[in-house]
Amino acid sequence: MAGCALDGQQNTETVAESGKVKNVIMMIGDGMGPQQVGLLRTYAHRAPNSIYEGRPTGIDRLIEAGVLGVSSTGPHDKIVVDSACSATQLATGEPALSEVIGVGTEGEYLETILERAQKMGKATGLVSDTRLTHATPAAFAAHQPHRNLENEIAVDMIRIGPDVMFSGGLRHFVPKSVNDKGATYEAIRELNDGAFTFSSKRKDEVNLLTEAQTAGYQLAFTREQMDKVQDGKVLGLFANSGMMDGIDYAATKDAGDRSEPTLKEMTMKALDILSQDEDGFFLMVEGGQIDWAGHENDVGAMLHDMVKFDEAIEAVYEWVAQRNDTLMIVTADHETGSFGFSYSMKDVPEPQKLPAPGFGDEHDYQPMFNFADLSLLDRIYAQTRSNKNIWGDFESLPADQQTAKKLAELMSKHHAFEVTEAMAATVLKTSPNRFQKAGHSYLASKTWPAVDTPFESFYVYGEETRWNLMGHALAEDQYVVWGTGTHTDTPVLVMTFGPEAATAPFSKFLTHPEVGQLAKDALK
Incomplete structure (x- = not known):
């Protein structure tokens, strides 16, 4: 850049060439x-x-x-x-x-x-x-x-x-x-x-x-x-x-x-x-x-x-x-x-007829995988509450209402993606904590949220991992991949x-x- 713009024009009175600024x-x-x-x-x-x-x-x-x-x-x-x-x-x-x-x-x-x-x-x-x-x-x-x-x-x-x-x-x-x-x-x-x-x-x-x-x-x-x-x-x-x-x-x-x-x-x-x-x-x-x-x-x-x-x-x-x-x-x-966004094998597109000479009668347009439709961007932006706050709403319910069905309802309410009871159930699963460390602010618990991925050890924040699991439940429909919680x-x-x-x-x-x-x- 030759200098800062001033009202759309280049400003010729630039600071000394030493690069000193005020x-x-x-x-x-x-x-x-x-x-x-x-x-x-x-x-x-x-x-x-x-x-x-x-x-x-x-x-x-x-x-x-x-x-x-x-x-x-x-x-x-x-x-x-x-x-x-x-x-x-x-x-x-x-x-x-x-x-x-x-x-x-x-x-x-x-x-x-x-x-x-x-x-x-x-x-x-x-x-x-x-x-x-x-x-x-x-x-x-x-x-x-x-x-x-x-x-x-x-x-x-x-x-x-x-x-x-x-x-x-x-x-x-x-x-x-x-x-x-x-x-x-x-x-x-x-x-x-x-x-x-x-x-x-x-x-x-x-x-x-x-x-x-x-x-x-x-x-x-x-x-x-x-x-x-x-x-x-x-x-x-x-x-x-x-x-x-x-x-x-x-x-x-x-x-x-x-x-x-x-x-x-x-x-x-x-x-x-x-x-x-x-x-x-x-x-x-x-x-x-x-x-x-x-x-x-x-x-x-x-x-x-x-x-x-x-x-x-x-x-x-x-x-x-x-x-x-x-x-x-x-x-x-x-x-x-x-x-990152990623392409997947979910909902592989059907063949489409496109004009010759690139396609024509003999060749359809048919990608082998789903490369994610642009409309997903609007649906992602349409989210009306963070997963962390949705989980807070869920935890504030009486204990007998803290079910997978209710969590699915809350998530579906605030996301432009349908969340099923089965999807929500994955958020509620618990597993033994093989990284347990007594006295540690996050790792002390004997059990914690079950992360079903080879990258389990990168989800370090104890019960807060429920928020990650909510994101993972949505990820397939959002064409989004996550590699870590850190x-x-x-x-x-x-x-x-x-x-x-x-x-x-x-x-x-x-x-x-x-x-x-x-x-x-x-x-x-």
Whole structure:
């Protein structure tokens, strides 16, 4: 790219050839491998009733105008990466170990790009649709030996102090006594206007909301409260744990009474606030629930979360395109689910008569297998509830109603695919846990969901595997294959947009520490 576009024209006043930029925006699609990008683009451009209606996706526009590279995601000493390690590598430009947050291979605290930006006098921000203390945002503003230390991560984040923090995860910022529904609970409920229920995961009486206020933060718990913030430091916590998934987002984004902001709304508000700093800013934005849907092997939910993230990407792209001082980086921490569409022997097509000379009277058109009709894309997008939430509805029923027949009814209600009682019965099967490990948060149980596949050992999350089995029950009719309930080492895309000198180094096969280092170098 020769330079950023300004109102459709090439901007000739580009940043110095050194590649230095004033602002860096890093957008991370958690779990967004090339397969997930392909799912979005196939739906957008080929579904008969695509909501894109012939328009390019935000990712399309970004790739067309910018620079495309590829990156290996692996950790320092292993093959497959988790989100904490990968985000640490992107945040610090250094190799990292599995499941660590902002810590190096020798146990040292690593300077993140956010901390470097702070030292340079720049504003900083974090936005995610998961929890603020979840692995990806945590890696930019915390230093802990394990990603599960979310209470300690929350303390780090207030101490390190990004100017803008928007996400879910209130449960790690409020004292344990809120679980007693006493005075502290009532005070916080008044603050959040009763917009969502909350509880605490803390083991102490530390109230990080009051500590944040002492540190100069304004607090926001609803979209309306966020909109009122015009400048300064702000901590926005819009859900007790994760925020709305892509399906709920699609159903509520146009509702006038919606209290939870969308990923796009949080992102643009962060840009409004951070861009007031004359020294520039660093902003990380995570589309985190692509990964959750991939873990659950839920293709409809994954497509919806790709659409949600793409909307935020397009808004940021349009913002950056009006400037000549900003580097935009869009990548993923890893791929999740080993997802893909596949052809099969189900419903092999009947012969069709097609014109000569290619066919004619002597030769019919008849593929040997079913290569999946494009109408499937619309049916997949038509899903109205994630499998995880359908299972939650099922578990809330009285015990005598938790039958295969009832599960089939619930699944059929929210999917554009018929689910039979026999299909649902496969979700309810249980088998001995041959990987049992006493004291392990997921593997301690003697029995768990029966995964009827050679890849059983890659479905690691205990009873949550029921969600995967729901996806597997649908997979044959969706022409979808899944290889795992965890991550793969598939290289991911790195899409950059901005001044040519800053984007050019990304146009090759990189590693994630190299991507992180290039991002840090751009702020020098």
